[in-house]
Amino acid sequence: MAEMSNETVKAIIFQLKDEEYAIPVQQVGSIERELHITRVPQTPDFVTGVINLRGVVTPIIDLRKRFGIEASEYTDSTRIIIVYISEMEVGLIVDAAYDVIDIAKDAIEPPPEVIGTVDADYIEGVAKVDSRLLMLLNLDKVLSTQDYKELNNLEG
Amino acid sequence: MMEMNEYLEVFIEESKEHIQSLNDQLLILEKEPTNMDTVSEIFRSAHTLKGMSATMGYQDLANLTHKMENVLDAVRNHKLVITSDILDVVLDAVDQLEAMVVDIASGGDGTRDVESLVAQLNAIETGEHQEVDKSSKTSSKPVKNNDSSFEKLDQFEWAILQQSEEKGFQNQEIHIRLNENCLLKAARVYMVFEVLEQVGEVIKANPSVQELEEENFELDFTVLLVTKESADDVKKRILKVSEIEDVSINLFELGVSDDVSEKVDEGQDKATEVTATAEKTAKKPNNGVINNKTIRVNIDRLDALMNLFEELVIDRGRLEQISANLKHGELQETVERMTRISGDLQNIILNMRMVPIEQVFNRFPRMVRQLTKDLGKQVNLEIVGAETELDRTVIDEIGDPLVHLIRNALDHGVETPNEREAKGKPAEGKLLLNAFHSGNHVFIEISDDGAGISREKIVKKAISNGVITQEQANTLSDKQVFQLIMASGFSTAETISDISGRGVGLDVVKNTIESLGGNITIESEFGKGSVFSIQLPLTLSIISVLLIEVEKEKYAIPLSSIIETAIVSKSDILNAHNKKVIDFRGKVVPLISLKEVFDVPGEQVEEEFYSIVIIRKGDKMAGLIVDTFIGQQEVVLKSLGDYLKDVFAISGATILGDGQVALIVDTNSLIK
Known part of the structure; x- marks a missing residue:
């Protein structure tokens, strides 16, 4: 994050259940409406499958499952955000994606450590913009299966 | 920095091409030591390489090429005759060059200790090498001798000179020396030629006109002029051009000059040969440009x-x-x-995306030469169908297996010259590399006329290794027996050598080829030779598949691994050790439920009839239970990407006509 513009971070805001998350626009390739997803067997359960993204077979991750939020039916507002991380192209299923905003750097704080919750390290920081609370994601961590297993183990 | 990198890439690519061309041409030269066309080709490659590496600042590379170039130049000017020993040193030098380029490509600075090689090359160049040909001495003499710089005239030139003599013209050999301080040598040469053209016709120049134009000479040059003017007049005219140090004119007499007449008497054939090569060399650069109208695309x-x-x-x-x-x-x-x-x-x-298989084949002549030397064998490698095209992806993978098979053929196949003669075969063995298209496949055959494979030996070994039983051995066909040598941990060679064979290897070859969607078969006649035949799909990016459905999911099974499809009634399914099997044409074939393997959601329904796809991996078979066959289709193979690599039993994906993704089943991982 340090190398980004001095003052603000331009980010795409999306929604999962009733919380809002942010991904820096540089990492976002496109936002797609729901496409046909082909299930890939024997993969982590948050990997929904693969889609045909303009001729490229792209893996899709269900962020609800990834974050341990209960599943819900896909609706009209469900979107797939295509992100680029370390030269991989991956799609993230979110409940809705609707905004691009500038977040002032000094509005970003490290994630609060609250006793009794799982310390999810894919949250890089929390930003308060007006009355909204935005969680900034660390996409590398989102994709790694390492802490996902730990999370599952913790929750039993 | 970025720009330099860009150049570097081009430099490396082109260097590799030139090194390959050096290798190729040197081997041709070994077979035809007098082929001046080849020498020129080699010289050109070396020269370009030298120039490029000097520009890029790789001094060692440039130095070594320079030395090599000198040797080649000597050959070109008939001061040196190519021998196997000289060729060894030059090929060594090429190897070093290649190592340097590889080093540069992997980020090194391309430095290497080449002193001894340089010394060897120097020795060859200065004639210390034992093998300097006598005839080359005689022909090199006139070069230094002013009396005749033109010891080699082609038929055409000869004819002109003869004619002109008959018509009362003079053939003058004019030796011109430029002033040491002359700056624009080419310009002076031009002016001299201008003068000469006024009084007669220049038949030949030494160095050649092209070299003169490029200022590729010191201060002296000689021309052969046909004129009616007297020598004195011509001299005076030339001296009018400034910066001319000295002009000497001799009459060039045909028939009197021993060297020339002898050369011609030796046979018109030779003269024509020289003409032909000269013409070819002259035309080649043009042809090259036309043929190489290509661009590099990532x-x-x-x-x-x-x-x-x-x-x-x-x-x-x-x-x-x-x-x-x-x-x-x-x-x-x-x-x-x-x-x-x-x-x-x-x-x-x-x-x-198709590339000629030449790219893989062209390193083999060199390899075979070296191996046969090491093994003390004589083998003539013949390559057929090098222009056969294959998809780039296949080309990248097929090199190593082929290397292994060739090593195998040379080591275990072809016998030593003594053995061969004892068997009444010619001392020189034959190794044929043949590539051709057939249908949607490319075949590559490696055949030798060597010892062949002994069925008894293999059977004995296979039984002692516990690979097969005696009863099985009796029922196996020759082909099936030969396949056994590609089973892992199998080696029939009695002596283990460095060249090939430690029991690992042929099984790796087989696996690689199968992973490319191909297969390999062996035919052999004991005492007469063997043929290893590889069948490969034309391309890995487009494959034929059978689309099948399990519940609502579509999967693609490569046709190359399917034997056939069958519909089997429930009563025909037997149980063996808690596993479902069927009797398929007398063989017990285990059944695999794709629904279970892939955890396809849906209820388990007992049906009366099962749709089964019989697949194979080598000799083993299995039946995949599916719901419905959709049909055969050509599909484009796509990778699942880095994030989902190594998914069990899935080798990739493809996009169907309706835009949906279907997964491609990796049948090899379903059969153990």
Whole structure:
């Protein structure tokens, strides 16, 4: 994050259940409406499958499952955000994606450590913009299966 | 820095090409030591390489090439005759060059200790090498001798000189020396020629006119002039050009000059040969330019083009559907046209990814030469069908298996010259590398006329290794027995050598080829030789599959691994050790439920009839239980990407006509 513009971070805001998350626009390739997803067997359960993204077979991750939020039916507002991380192209299923905003750097704080919750390290920081609370994601961590297993183990 | 890198890439690519060309041409030269065409070709490659590496600042590379160039120059000027020993040193030098380029490519500075090689090359160049040919001495003498710089005249030139003599012209050999301080040598040469053309005709120049134009000479040059003017007049005219130090004119007499007449008397054939090569060399650069009208394109870009094109194909499918529904004449016509054009386009795009197998084959002559020397064998390698084209992806993978098979053939196949003669075969063995297209496949055959494979030996070994039982051995066909040598941990060679064979290897070859969707078979006649035949798909990017359905999911099974499909009634399914098996043409074939393997959601329903796809991996078979067969289709193989690599029993994905993704089943991992 340090190398980004001095003052603000331009980010795409999306929604999962009733919380809002942010991904820096540089990492976002496109936002797609729901496409046909082909299930890939024997993969982590948050990997929904693969889609045909303009001729490229792209893996899709269900962020609800990834974050341990209960599943819900896909609706009209469900979107797939295509992100680029370390030269991989991956799609993230979110409940809705609707905004691009500038977040002032000094509005970003490290994630609060609250006793009794799982310390999810894919949250890089929390930003308060007006009355909204935005969680900034660390996409590398989102994709790694390492802490996902730990999370599952913790929750039993 | 970025720009330098860009140059570096080009430099490395081109260096590799030149090194390959050096290797090729040197081997040709070994067979035809007098082929001056080849020498010129080698010289050109070396020269270019030297120039490039000097520009890029790789001094060692440039130095070594320079030395090599000197030796080649001596050969070219008939001061040196190529021998096997000289060739060894030169090939060594080429190896070093290659190592340097590889070093540079992997980020090194391309430095290498080449002193001893340079010394060897120097020795050869200065004639210390034992093998300097006597005749070359005599022919090199006149070069230094002013009396005749033109010891070699081609037939045509000879004829002109003879004619002119008959018609009362003089043939003058004019030796011109430029002033040491002359700056624009080429300009002076031009002026001299200008003068000479006024009084007669210049038949030949030494150095050649081209070299003179390029200032590729010191201060002296000699021309052969046909004129009616007297020598004195010509001299005076030439001296009018400034910066001319000295002019000496001798009459060039045909027939009197021993050297020339002898050369011609030796036989007209030789003279024609020289002409022919001279003409060829002169024309070659032009031809080269025409033939090499290519540009380098990154394979990624071709992939991107392919991806876009597939998108187009999918939309084309939709358009066809829409126009069929609307039944609008003009629309239908347009869509049909578009379909045809895009079909052509598809062929072109696929063809762009095709590379001649030459790229793999061209390193073999060198390898065979070295190996036969090491093994003390005599083998003549023949390559047929090097122009056969294969998809780039296959080309990249097929090199190592072929190397292994060739090593195998040389080591275990072809016998030593003594053994061969004892058997009444010619001392020189034959190794044939043959590539050809057939249907949707490319075949590569490696055949030798060596010892062949002994069935008894293999059977004995296989039984002692516990690979097969005696009863099995009796029922196996020769082909099946030969296949055994490609089972892992199997080696029939009695002596283990460095060249090949430690029992690992042939099984790796087999696995590699199978992973490419191909297969390998062996035919052999004991005492007469063996043929290893590899069958490969034309391309890895487009494969034929059988589409099947399990519940609502579609999967593609490569046709190359399918034996056949069958519908089996429930009563025909037997149980063996808690496993479902069927009796398929007398063989017990285990059944695998794709639904279970892939955890396909849906209820387990007991059915009366099962749809089964019989697949194979080598000799082993299995039956895949599916719900429905959809049909056969050509599909484009796509990777699942880095994030989902190593998914069990899935080798990739493909995009179907409706735009959906279907997974491709990796049948090899389903059979243990």
